[in-house]
Amino acid sequence: DIVLTQTPLSSPVTLGQPASISCRSSQSLVHSDGNTYLSWLHQRPGQPPRLLIYKISNRFSGVPDRFSGSGAGTDFTLKISRVEAEDVGVYYCMQATQFPWTFGQGTKVEIK
Protein backbone atom coordinates (compact mmCIF):
# COMPACT_ATOMS: atom_id res chain seq x y z
CA ASP A 1 0.00 0.00 0.00
CA ILE A 2 1.10 3.58 -0.63
CA VAL A 3 1.94 5.39 2.60
CA LEU A 4 1.36 9.14 2.80
CA THR A 5 3.30 11.00 5.49
CA GLN A 6 2.13 14.48 6.44
CA THR A 7 4.19 17.11 8.23
CA PRO A 8 3.68 18.79 10.55
CA LEU A 9 1.05 16.83 12.48
CA SER A 10 0.07 20.00 14.32
CA SER A 11 0.31 23.58 13.15
CA PRO A 12 -0.54 26.52 15.41
CA VAL A 13 -0.97 29.55 13.17
CA THR A 14 -1.73 33.23 13.59
CA LEU A 15 -4.80 34.62 11.89
CA GLY A 16 -3.84 36.29 8.64
CA GLN A 17 -0.53 34.46 8.41
CA PRO A 18 0.33 31.71 5.92
CA ALA A 19 0.35 27.99 6.64
CA SER A 20 1.86 25.09 4.76
CA ILE A 21 1.38 21.31 5.01
CA SER A 22 3.58 18.73 3.36
CA CYS A 23 2.51 15.30 2.12
CA ARG A 24 5.17 12.82 1.09
CA SER A 25 4.34 9.55 -0.65
CA SER A 26 6.19 6.24 -0.30
CA GLN A 27 6.12 5.93 -4.09
CA SER A 28 5.39 8.03 -7.13
CA LEU A 29 1.74 9.02 -7.50
CA VAL A 30 1.95 9.38 -11.27
CA HIS A 31 -0.70 7.08 -12.74
CA SER A 32 -0.18 5.13 -15.96
CA ASP A 33 -2.62 7.56 -17.59
CA GLY A 34 -0.22 10.42 -16.85
CA ASN A 35 -2.33 12.02 -14.12
CA THR A 36 -1.33 12.39 -10.48
CA TYR A 37 -4.27 11.65 -8.22
CA LEU A 38 -3.37 13.54 -5.08
CA SER A 39 -6.11 15.49 -3.32
CA TRP A 40 -6.51 17.49 -0.13
CA LEU A 41 -9.50 17.47 2.22
CA HIS A 42 -10.44 19.52 5.26
CA GLN A 43 -12.42 18.26 8.22
CA ARG A 44 -13.84 20.54 10.88
CA PRO A 45 -14.69 19.02 14.28
CA GLY A 46 -17.88 16.99 14.13
CA GLN A 47 -18.20 17.42 10.37
CA PRO A 48 -17.51 15.18 7.38
CA PRO A 49 -14.46 15.94 5.28
CA ARG A 50 -14.82 18.31 2.36
CA LEU A 51 -12.75 18.37 -0.79
CA LEU A 52 -10.38 21.32 -1.28
CA ILE A 53 -7.95 20.34 -4.03
CA TYR A 54 -7.79 17.47 -6.53
CA LYS A 55 -5.10 16.33 -8.99
CA ILE A 56 -2.41 18.23 -7.05
CA SER A 57 -3.54 21.78 -7.75
CA ASN A 58 -7.16 21.99 -8.93
CA ARG A 59 -9.40 23.83 -6.50
CA PHE A 60 -12.84 22.31 -6.02
CA SER A 61 -15.90 24.44 -6.66
CA GLY A 62 -16.40 27.11 -4.00
CA VAL A 63 -12.99 26.71 -2.38
CA PRO A 64 -11.39 30.10 -1.65
CA ASP A 65 -8.33 30.99 -3.68
CA ARG A 66 -6.24 31.36 -0.51
CA PHE A 67 -5.90 27.55 -0.76
CA SER A 68 -3.38 26.23 -3.27
CA GLY A 69 -1.76 22.90 -3.98
CA SER A 70 1.52 22.07 -5.62
CA GLY A 71 4.06 19.30 -6.06
CA ALA A 72 4.91 16.34 -8.23
CA GLY A 73 5.92 12.70 -8.01
CA THR A 74 6.20 11.99 -4.30
CA ASP A 75 6.21 15.45 -2.69
CA PHE A 76 3.17 17.67 -2.37
CA THR A 77 2.21 20.80 -0.48
CA LEU A 78 -0.99 22.53 0.56
CA LYS A 79 -0.65 26.23 1.26
CA ILE A 80 -3.06 28.64 2.89
CA SER A 81 -2.00 32.17 2.00
CA ARG A 82 -3.76 33.88 4.92
CA VAL A 83 -5.34 31.69 7.57
CA GLU A 84 -8.88 32.56 8.62
CA ALA A 85 -10.76 31.32 11.68
CA GLU A 86 -12.89 28.94 9.59
CA ASP A 87 -9.74 27.13 8.42
CA VAL A 88 -9.20 25.35 11.73
CA GLY A 89 -9.54 21.60 11.72
CA VAL A 90 -7.68 18.63 10.29
CA TYR A 91 -6.28 18.50 6.78
CA TYR A 92 -5.73 15.21 4.97
CA CYS A 93 -3.96 14.37 1.75
CA MET A 94 -5.31 11.38 -0.16
CA GLN A 95 -3.96 9.36 -3.07
CA ALA A 96 -6.15 7.65 -5.65
CA THR A 97 -3.43 6.51 -8.01
CA GLN A 98 -3.41 2.97 -6.71
CA PHE A 99 -5.86 0.80 -4.75
CA PRO A 100 -6.26 0.84 -1.85
CA TRP A 101 -6.74 4.58 -1.80
CA THR A 102 -4.89 5.92 1.22
CA PHE A 103 -4.88 9.03 3.40
CA GLY A 104 -2.18 10.84 5.28
CA GLN A 105 -2.41 10.85 9.09
CA GLY A 106 -3.87 14.33 9.13
CA THR A 107 -2.52 17.74 10.16
CA LYS A 108 -4.36 19.67 12.82
CA VAL A 109 -4.45 23.42 12.19
CA GLU A 110 -5.34 25.59 15.14
CA ILE A 111 -5.19 29.29 15.88
CA LYS A 112 -2.47 30.51 18.24
Add this chain to the structure above:
Amino acid sequence: EVQLVESGGGLVQPGGSLRLSCAASGFTFRSHWMHWVRQAPGKGLVWVSRVNSDGSGTTHADSVKGRFTISRDNAKNTLYLQMNSLRAEDTAVYYCARGNGEGATDYWGQGTLVTVSS
Protein backbone atom coordinates in the same frame (compact mmCIF):
# COMPACT_ATOMS: atom_id res chain seq x y z
CA GLU B 1 -27.97 20.17 -4.42
CA VAL B 2 -25.96 16.99 -3.98
CA GLN B 3 -27.04 15.07 -0.89
CA LEU B 4 -25.77 11.81 0.58
CA VAL B 5 -27.57 10.45 3.62
CA GLU B 6 -26.25 7.37 5.40
CA SER B 7 -28.32 5.10 7.61
CA GLY B 8 -28.18 1.67 9.20
CA GLY B 9 -25.50 2.18 11.83
CA GLY B 10 -25.87 1.10 15.42
CA LEU B 11 -24.60 -1.18 18.15
CA VAL B 12 -23.82 -4.75 17.16
CA GLN B 13 -22.08 -7.62 18.91
CA PRO B 14 -18.78 -9.01 17.65
CA GLY B 15 -19.45 -11.49 14.88
CA GLY B 16 -22.70 -9.79 13.96
CA SER B 17 -23.85 -8.13 10.75
CA LEU B 18 -25.12 -4.73 9.65
CA ARG B 19 -26.16 -3.23 6.34
CA LEU B 20 -25.44 0.41 5.76
CA SER B 21 -27.32 2.45 3.16
CA CYS B 22 -26.53 5.76 1.52
CA ALA B 23 -29.39 7.55 -0.21
CA ALA B 24 -28.19 9.88 -2.96
CA SER B 25 -30.00 12.82 -4.52
CA GLY B 26 -29.30 15.95 -6.50
CA PHE B 27 -27.10 14.33 -9.15
CA THR B 28 -27.07 11.50 -11.70
CA PHE B 29 -26.19 8.69 -9.32
CA ARG B 30 -25.56 6.08 -12.03
CA SER B 31 -22.77 8.22 -13.52
CA HIS B 32 -20.47 8.20 -10.51
CA TRP B 33 -18.24 5.78 -8.67
CA MET B 34 -19.16 5.64 -5.00
CA HIS B 35 -17.02 4.95 -1.95
CA TRP B 36 -17.21 4.07 1.72
CA VAL B 37 -14.65 5.66 4.06
CA ARG B 38 -14.51 5.12 7.79
CA GLN B 39 -13.11 7.00 10.76
CA ALA B 40 -12.58 5.38 14.14
CA PRO B 41 -13.24 7.66 17.13
CA GLY B 42 -10.50 10.27 17.36
CA LYS B 43 -8.60 8.76 14.44
CA GLY B 44 -7.95 9.51 10.78
CA LEU B 45 -9.74 8.57 7.58
CA VAL B 46 -9.51 5.07 6.13
CA TRP B 47 -10.80 4.14 2.69
CA VAL B 48 -12.94 0.97 2.83
CA SER B 49 -14.54 0.16 -0.51
CA ARG B 50 -15.52 1.48 -3.94
CA VAL B 51 -17.99 0.48 -6.60
CA ASN B 52 -17.96 1.63 -10.21
CA SER B 53 -20.88 3.42 -11.82
CA ASP B 54 -22.85 0.37 -12.98
CA GLY B 55 -21.97 -1.84 -10.04
CA SER B 56 -19.95 -4.32 -12.07
CA GLY B 57 -16.64 -3.56 -10.39
CA THR B 58 -15.78 -3.37 -6.71
CA THR B 59 -12.63 -3.04 -4.63
CA HIS B 60 -12.24 -3.48 -0.89
CA ALA B 61 -9.48 -2.75 1.57
CA ASP B 62 -7.65 -5.85 2.76
CA SER B 63 -8.89 -5.23 6.31
CA VAL B 64 -12.50 -5.85 5.22
CA LYS B 65 -12.07 -8.16 2.25
CA GLY B 66 -14.23 -11.26 2.56
CA ARG B 67 -16.35 -9.65 5.29
CA PHE B 68 -17.75 -6.46 3.71
CA THR B 69 -19.51 -6.12 0.36
CA ILE B 70 -20.23 -2.84 -1.39
CA SER B 71 -23.11 -2.67 -3.85
CA ARG B 72 -25.51 -0.20 -5.40
CA ASP B 73 -29.02 0.03 -6.79
CA ASN B 74 -29.04 2.69 -9.48
CA ALA B 75 -32.83 2.47 -9.81
CA LYS B 76 -33.12 3.48 -6.15
CA ASN B 77 -30.13 5.88 -6.11
CA THR B 78 -28.78 3.99 -3.15
CA LEU B 79 -25.37 2.70 -2.12
CA TYR B 80 -24.95 -0.18 0.32
CA LEU B 81 -22.31 -1.72 2.53
CA GLN B 82 -23.06 -5.21 3.83
CA MET B 83 -20.84 -5.83 6.85
CA ASN B 84 -20.49 -9.36 8.22
CA SER B 85 -18.29 -10.91 10.91
CA LEU B 86 -17.90 -7.54 12.57
CA ARG B 87 -14.99 -6.93 14.92
CA ALA B 88 -14.32 -4.35 17.60
CA GLU B 89 -11.83 -2.67 15.28
CA ASP B 90 -14.63 -1.99 12.78
CA THR B 91 -16.09 0.55 15.22
CA ALA B 92 -16.15 3.85 13.34
CA VAL B 93 -18.21 6.49 11.65
CA TYR B 94 -18.86 5.27 8.11
CA TYR B 95 -19.11 7.89 5.39
CA CYS B 96 -20.31 7.43 1.85
CA ALA B 97 -18.61 9.66 -0.67
CA ARG B 98 -19.05 10.42 -4.35
CA GLY B 99 -16.20 9.97 -6.78
CA ASN B 100 -15.64 12.96 -9.01
CA GLY B 101 -14.18 11.02 -11.92
CA GLU B 102 -10.77 12.62 -11.36
CA GLY B 103 -9.41 10.57 -8.51
CA ALA B 104 -11.08 12.41 -5.66
CA THR B 105 -14.20 12.33 -3.52
CA ASP B 106 -16.11 15.55 -3.92
CA TYR B 107 -19.21 15.09 -1.73
CA TRP B 108 -19.54 13.27 1.56
CA GLY B 109 -22.48 12.29 3.71
CA GLN B 110 -22.72 13.12 7.40
CA GLY B 111 -21.79 9.57 8.36
CA THR B 112 -23.36 6.79 10.40
CA LEU B 113 -21.79 5.37 13.56
CA VAL B 114 -21.17 1.65 13.85
CA THR B 115 -20.21 0.36 17.28
CA VAL B 116 -19.09 -3.25 17.66
CA SER B 117 -19.17 -4.26 21.29
CA SER B 118 -20.53 -6.94 23.59
